[in-house]
Amino acid sequence: MASMTRFPRLNPARHPAPGFAAMGLVLAAISHPAVATAIVSGLGEPVRRPLAVARLLDLGLRHILLAGTGLGLVAILGIGLGILVTRPAGVPWRPVVDALAAGAQAVPPVVVVALALPVLGFGGPPTLLALVAYGIMPVLRGTVGGIEGVAPDVREAGRAIGLTRTQILTRIELPLAAPAIVETLRTALVLAVATAAVGALAGAATLGSPIVAGLQNQNTVPMLQGAAATAALAFLADALLLALTGRWRASTRP
Amino acid sequence: MTARSESAAPNRIDLPHLLAGLAWLAGLWFAMLRLPLLNVAANRLVPGHPVVGADALGWTGAAIAAASLAGLVLTMIRDGRRFALVAAAGFTVALLILAEGLGSGAARNLAGAAPAARASLGAGSWLALALLGGGLGFAVRRSRVRWLGLAVGLGLGLGLAALAHAGRLDALSLAVEYAARHEAVQAAIREHLVLAGSALAIAIAGAVPLSLWRRGQGLVAMLVGGIQVVPAVALLGALVALTAGLLRAVPALRETGLSALGAAPAVAGIAAYLLLPLWRGIGLAMRSPDAAAIEAAEAVGLTRRQILLGIRLPLGAPILVGALRVAAVQGLGLATLGALVGAGGLGRIVFDGMAQFAPDLILLGAVPVVALSLGAEIGLSRLEAAARRRWHP
Numbered sequence: 040m041a042s043m044t045r046f047p048r049l050n051p052a053r054h055p056a057p058g059f060a061a062m063g064l065v066l067a068a069i070s071h072p073a074v075a076t077a078i079v080s081g082l083g084e085p086v087r088r089p090l091a092v093a094r095l096l097d098l099g100l101r102h103i104l105l106a107g108t109g110l111g112l113v114a115i116l117g118i119g120l121g122i123l124v125t126r127p128a129g130v131p132w133r134p135v136v137d138a139l140a141a142g143a144q145a146v147p148p149v150v151v152v153a154l155a156l157p158v159l160g161f162g163g164p165p166t167l168l169a170l171v172a173y174g175i176m177p178v179l180r181g182t183v184g185g186i187e188g189v190a191p192d193v194r195e196a197g198r199a200i201g202l203t204r205t206q207i208l209t210r211i212e213l214p215l216a217a218p219a220i221v222e223t224l225r226t227a228l229v230l231a232v233a234t235a236a237v238g239a240l241a242g243a244a245t246l247g248s249p250i251v252a253g254l255q256n257q258n259t260v261p262m263l264q265g266a267a268a269t270a271a272l273a274f275l276a277d278a279l280l281l282a283l284t285g286r287w288r289a290s291t292r293p
Numbered sequence: 294m295t296a297r298s299e300s301a302a303p304n305r306i307d308l309p310h311l312l313a314g315l316a317w318l319a320g321l322w323f324a325m326l327r328l329p330l331l332n333v334a335a336n337r338l339v340p341g342h343p344v345v346g347a348d349a350l351g352w353t354g355a356a357i358a359a360a361s362l363a364g365l366v367l368t369m370i371r372d373g374r375r376f377a378l379v380a381a382a383g384f385t386v387a388l389l390i391l392a393e394g395l396g397s398g399a400a401r402n403l404a405g406a407a408p409a410a411r412a413s414l415g416a417g418s419w420l421a422l423a424l425l426g427g428g429l430g431f432a433v434r435r436s437r438v439r440w441l442g443l444a445v446g447l448g449l450g451l452g453l454a455a456l457a458h459a460g461r462l463d464a465l466s467l468a469v470e471y472a473a474r475h476e477a478v479q480a481a482i483r484e485h486l487v488l489a490g491s492a493l494a495i496a497i498a499g500a501v502p503l504s505l506w507r508r509g510q511g512l513v514a515m516l517v518g519g520i521q522v523v524p525a526v527a528l529l530g531a532l533v534a535l536t537a538g539l540l541r542a543v544p545a546l547r548e549t550g551l552s553a554l555g556a557a558p559a560v561a562g563i564a565a566y567l568l569l570p571l572w573r574g575i576g577l578a579m580r581s582p583d584a585a586a587i588e589a590a591e592a593v594g595l596t597r598r599q600i601l602l603g604i605r606l607p608l609g610a611p612i613l614v615g616a617l618r619v620a621a622v623q624g625l626g627l628a629t630l631g632a633l634v635g636a637g638g639l640g641r642i643v644f645d646g647m648a649q650f651a652p653d654l655i656l657l658g659a660v661p662v663v664a665l666s667l668g669a670e671i672g673l674s675r676l677e678a679a680a681r682r683r684w685h686p
Contacts, residue, residue, distance in 0.1 A: 082537075132313060142667070145626075149640070157655065236525075250530035266527040270522070
């Protein structure tokens with residue numbers, strides 16, 4: 040009876056990287072024109088103009104470039120601002136950052152893309168702005184949370200042995216906050232891949248383009264190909280980041 | 294929390310606060326004197342010419358500057374409740390004067406122009422509105438009066454409604470666009486709420502059994518976590534493709550009203566994303582009472598049902614409301630993408646605006662989306678705080 044009322048804790052040891060990688064490979068296979076055509080015709084849908092592999096790879100490369108640029112900007116700005124607002128001089132900016140963080144979550148990426156469209160024109164720029172606007176806040180919050188989570192005693196010990204403020208930051212605060220920061224970068228990565236797909240609505244050439252075009256002219260095959268390829272990219276990138284950080288964590292842990 | 298304890302302490306101006314205040318003033322000055330406050334164009338699609346500073350605002354510019362400077366100085370020099378209240382009033386007045394000034398400035402700049410001419414808000418207006426709104430928020434926080442935020446929100450809303458009713462804002466292009474499409478906008482808001490609401494209801498109905506299936510928690514974690522990785526555009530596209538195929542394979546389903554494009558794939562797609570916050574919230578809430586409390590309850594002979602209703606739910610209530618808040622805000626945002634698969638909602642107005650490259654039409658769809666999300670965020674976080682006060686005093 041007693042054991043029946045326990046709710047199990049999640050098992051943190053379960054590592055999703057291999058599962059995500061396998062999922063990504065399956066989805067990548069589905070995005071292949073032959074497989075997608077077979078699935079759609081198997082369901083009895085008429086098959087029109089599937090996307091060639093070369094075109095798919097080209098779109099995938101553009102998608103990666105756009106999402107990668109955005110993620111780079113997000114990491115630099117998010118971590119940088121996170122460090123700034125945790126310095127003594129940054130204290131008055133904390134409420135500003137908290138308010139912006141809450142506000143940014145209320146504006147979905149598609150709305151940012153739409154609002155930036157008249158200012159920045161069609162294509163990559165509004166998408167990049169949406170990527171940065173939406174991705175920066177989770178990273179900033181994660182960085183602030185990670186740095187503030189460092190026990191005051193540890194910081195005090197650093198000061199006692201004569202470390203400067205910069206050394207306390209680089210040798211104590213940042214290494215201890217690293218797991219939290221990496222976790223938010225994962226969120227930002229997934230957001231970046233998704234937002235780059237939304238960018239297709241503003242005319243950016245990404246893996247979202249065949250989905251949007253397919254929805255508009257009722258062409259199921261490219262729609263399925265684009266959807267599977269976008270999802271494959273997200274899963275593979277997430278699995279890669281998980282694997283890298285898992286390896287890095289294993290090597291830094293004593 | 295840090296901000297709160299920080300703001301409680303100083304009654305003097307320290308250097309970082311002074312710098313922040315000066316940056317705020319510089320931003321406002323730049324917005325009101327250097328950036329375009331209005332854009333006046335021959336019609337709603339062509340880009341217009343910018344109208345800067347006094348040409349747009351007239352004498353009201355000085356009034357806004359005075360009211361906001363007073364508000365800033367008051368919030369900075371003293372941390373008293375009275376000072377913060379006066380400052381909040383100053384910022385509110387500044388915001389309303391700005392709205393009125395922009396409205397009459399638009400009317401002045403359009404006088405004698407063709408009926409198709411439009412005056413839209415420029416970058417300077419948006420920046421000034423954001424800065425004044427931020428100052429107001431800061432003053433409200435500093436006052437630490439619980440009802441003040443609500444009162445200020447109501448006051449601002451009533452003030453703007455009065456201005457709009459008196460026709461003072463009619464010349465602004467957003468008002469012109471709304472007047473032309475107010476029925477479509479209201480219908481879209483209703484559709485948007487139905488989309489997000491039904492997705493939320495379905496996600497709750499799905500998350501509860503997923504949380505109760507104890508042996509499968511590892512699998513469930515993989516599943517709901519994996520869905521988050523799939524981009525929403527891709528999931529919606531795949532759902533439409535699969536629904537189309539399913540309808541082709543089983544034509545009888547058509548008679549149930551299911552169609553490949555429409556609300557069904559949108560609601561299913563949105564609900565799938567809401568599973569994670571809800572499932573995680575339920576799990577955390579059920580685990581929130583410590584084992585000793587549960588054992589004590591079992592020892593005095595409470596049944597599982599009594600433990601659930603009397604201990605787990607009250608102790609977990611703030612977490613549950615928090616999960617609901619996250620899911621509701623996400624759902625309202627994702628519902629915007631519903632228009633992509635023909636489900637309607639505010640996204641349709643946004644996408645129409647994008648297709649026509651008409652900024653005001655985009656805003657007409659985007660402003661309600663942001664307002665609904667912010668409303669859900671603020672309302673449910675108040676409920677969350679109330680639940681915490683009620684059960685975790």
